Amino acid sequence: MAFKWYSQSSNINCGGYGSIEDFLDSNLEEYLSALDAFVNSNLEFKVGDSQIDLWKKNYDFLSEQFKGLLQLDQNYSKLYIAFEYLFAKENARRADLVLFSKDRVIILDLKRKASYNYSDLERVIAYQRDLSNYHQQTIEDKLKLNSYLVLSQGIKNYGDQAGIKILNQSNFSSELSALNLVPVSEDYVERWLSSKYQASSNIIESIVKIFKEEKLAEIGSVKGREIRDTIDYLKQIIHYNEIKYKQKNLVFLRGVPGSGKTLAAIKLIHDYNTYKLRKDNNPLAAVYLSKNGSLISILEDKLAEIPGDLKSSLRSVYSYKREHMNNPKVPLENVLIFDDAQRAWDEKRMKSSDSEADVLLKTGHKIYRTKGSATIICLIGSGQAIHTGEEEGIELWQKALSKRGINNWNVYCSAEYEDLFKDAASLTVDQSLSLDYSIRSNLIDTSPWIEALLQGDLRSVSENLAKLYEEGLLLRITRDFQEAQDFVKKQETEHKNISYGLLISSKVRDKDVKYKINGGRYYGSFMKPEEVEEWFKGKNKHLNQGSSEFACQGLELDYPIVCFGGDYYYNGQEWEIEEEVRRYNASKYKDFSKIVENIYRVLLSRACKGMVIYIPELDRLDKTYEFLVESGLWEL
Structure with a gap:
């Protein structure tokens, strides 16, 4: 032949x-x-x-x-x-x-x-x-x-x-x-x-695909099947509660950053609302609530052309609690999904006797009394608290369940939280409620490397970094911003429609980095909510403004440049917060050291395809650079 x-x-x-x-x-x-x-x-x-x-x-x-x-x-x-x-x-x-x-x-x-x-x-x-x-x-x-x-x-x-x-x-x-x-x-x-070849999509593309094509973006391998199994289990909890058990269910779905919690939630919202519309002519049976206003704004823009009132099913926590706090009005929905629920505000931040967890449980109780069943699903990401008033984490929900009038919820969770919720009205433990692998970075789990890095464990950093390289994650380090810029722009010439931009801690002092980034044309990281949307639409590629942890949390870039800007540095033995940064911020938080660690956890977990770590030429960052290079990071 x-x-x-x-x-x-x-x-x-x-x-x-x-x-x-x-x-x-x-x-x-x-x-x-x-x-x-x-x-x-x-x-x-x-x-x-x-x-x-x-x-x-x-x-x-x-x-x-x-x-x-x-x-x-x-x-x-x-x-x-x-x-x-x-x-x-x-x-x-x-x-x-x-x-x-x-x-x-x-x-x-x-x-x-x-x-x-x-x-x-x-x-x-x-x-x-x-x-x-x-x-x-x-x-x-x-x-x-x-x-x-x-x-x-x-x-x-x-x-x-x-x-x-x-x-x-x-x-x-x-x-x-x-x-x-x-x-x-x-x-x-x-x-x-x-044969079909379906490359990975970013979070926004994947969510749009759910509403346009009514299916979850293709996720190969065992890690993708884990998400589908979790969605099926959540559907089972909701369905049996509605037709048989008639209870108040509080479900905790935990996962490492980038594990697909948000995708699972959006797919669940879409499928349940579609089912209820066909069955009961109810267009709004479930609502997704996010603390990330930028994510909601971007989604509203992307989904504007799709028929239906999608805006009502995707809402910010702020607007939802404002509508239902101290209000006898009963929501239309009987399923609430709260993303980043570990970031719920405490009573002090709320300036109220109720925390955000209290407000959601009280709202769920109103739904239960009227509709006969209610399910609240809390998505829990570890190490994501970056605001004042968020530091209690999931313990805030345990505290809320102990209050009279909003207790008697049936809790579902993974084994990690079994002891925390042992005093709930009933407790069901199932590991389907734990997503342990990150799928954000081309199905490569970056979380073990990030955790080892933030613990300053050189041996573990090196071992996990070697695995990331073998699995295909592009990681580089440099002290020259122009080199970082050239690297990400080169990726754009080889792969169309990629996203990149500068990610930097909000605690970095602009005076330390202003003349080291983008040839001195750097305008800081503060952005208003409407500016964040514009940044992710294309201004990110100008590299003259950074995205802080507040703007990028819950979102992602293909090739971010992550700047260690001097607020947090490795001193040769452990991570340390710069003295002036600590003095100015520490009194605002219960545990400022944990907040700063979380900031860098957020910044380091935004990459989809690769990342450049940029270490400016500051004396206090010399050991940080040496530590990362010694761990095996490839230099540009």
């Missing part, structure tokens, strides 16, 4: 595919013509002479190496390969060569050079990560993925680097032969090449 080049089979998502023996029987001209036609037809640029020359050299290299491979194992002649596999949603990204076997897929990234850099490794790791997480056929068939960086001019044996094996002229054939690959059919290869 002849090798099937793009000009002969234009419906397949690659430049050509066929067996190794058919490739060796092909000629250079049809190879070059097919790849040129494929790229010109599918991408927005014309192939230049340098690319043509690279393809020629790759053709010669592969022809020689495949002949050597067949001398070691003649069965490999039947193995299928594909050139220039195009990642469907991302126009510019192509895998040079894919090799197919019965239980695995091999990705080969060819470089016409003798040595490698960090970007080379990251590209190969990203191919492996994204196919594992987002390629339907790979997920369904539970295929193993092996990725290799091929240095066609190299002879040095680099071994494994960040979990990637590096091939060259001397070990290409022997390494592939040792895998004992088993040929598959042409039909299987065609199914794989045409």
Whole structure:
């Protein structure tokens, strides 16, 4: 059979595919013509002479190496390969060569050079990560993925680097032969090449997709299934309470930052309201309440074109409590979902005898007396308290449950809170109410690294950082803001429609960093609520204004530049708050040290695809930089 080049089979998502023996029987001209036609037809640029020359050299290299491979194992002649596999949603990204076997897929990234850099490794790791997480056929068939960086001019044996094996002229054939690959059919290869590939979406895109397409954004792997299991369990609690138990249910869903709590809540709101509208003609049976006014504003703008009164089901906690506090009015809904409920204000911040937890429980009691059942779902994120009045955390809810008149709630929670709520009217413990993995960063869980970093545990930071690199998270560190800026802008040239911006603590003194950021054109991090929306719509890319923890909490960027601006620094033994910052702020909080730690937890957990940590040239930050570099962070 002849090798099937793009000009002969234009419906397949690659430049050509066929067996190794058919490739060796092909000629250079049809190879070059097919790849040129494929790229010109599918991408927005014309192939230049340098690319043509690279393809020629790759053709010669592969022809020689495949002949050597067949001398070691003649069965490999039947193995299928594909050139220039195009990642469907991302126009510019192509895998040079894919090799197919019965239980695995091999990705080969060819470089016409003798040595490698960090970007080379990251590209190969990203191919492996994204196919594992987002390629339907790979997920369904539970295929193993092996990725290799091929240095066609190299002879040095680099071994494994960040979990990637590096091939060259001397070990290409022997390494592939040792895998004992088993040929598959042409039909299987065609199914794989045409299989659905759905890359990850950011939080806003995912929420819009729920309302537009009535489905949760595609989340591959075990971590994605965990979210769906949690949603199903929450639906079960609501349904049985409504039709059978007729109780007051208080549910606590905990999760690390970026674990998908908000997505689960929005999907639940959408599905329940849709169900009640069809069943009872009730358009508003559940409401999502957020302490993040910026998130609500951005969603209202994005969802404006979708039919229905979506605005009523997505509300800020502030407006909701103002409507129902000390008001006999009974809400239309019987399900309330409170995001970041661990940030509920205490009585002092409320300037009332009631905390926000009290107000929500009293509102739920009104719903119960009128409608016969009520369910409040509290989403709990660890280490997210950054405002005054939020420091009691989930204990504020335990305190509220002990008050007369609003007690007698049936509590559902994970084992982490079992002891805290042991005195509830009834207690159901289920680990479906605990989301332990972050999915924000391409399904890579960054939380162990962030926790180790904030604890100053060098060994644990290094171990967890190595895992992040192996899983494909782009992490860099620099003391030069221009280098940081160039890095994130380069990502934009390679991947369309990405977001980036500067994240910085609100406690940083502008005078310390003003002339070190963006060539001195830096205007601080304070933003009014309406300015936050504009920032996330595009002003973030100007890099002349930072987003503080207040503005970015609950939101995300593909490639943030996270600035350690001198308010918090590593002194060689532990993290320390700058003296003037502590003196000015400490009296406003019960535990200012914990607040500052939480600020950096928020800033470090906003990244979707990668992050640059920027350490300005301040003397007190020298040891911070040394600590992070020693832990293994790659320098720009």
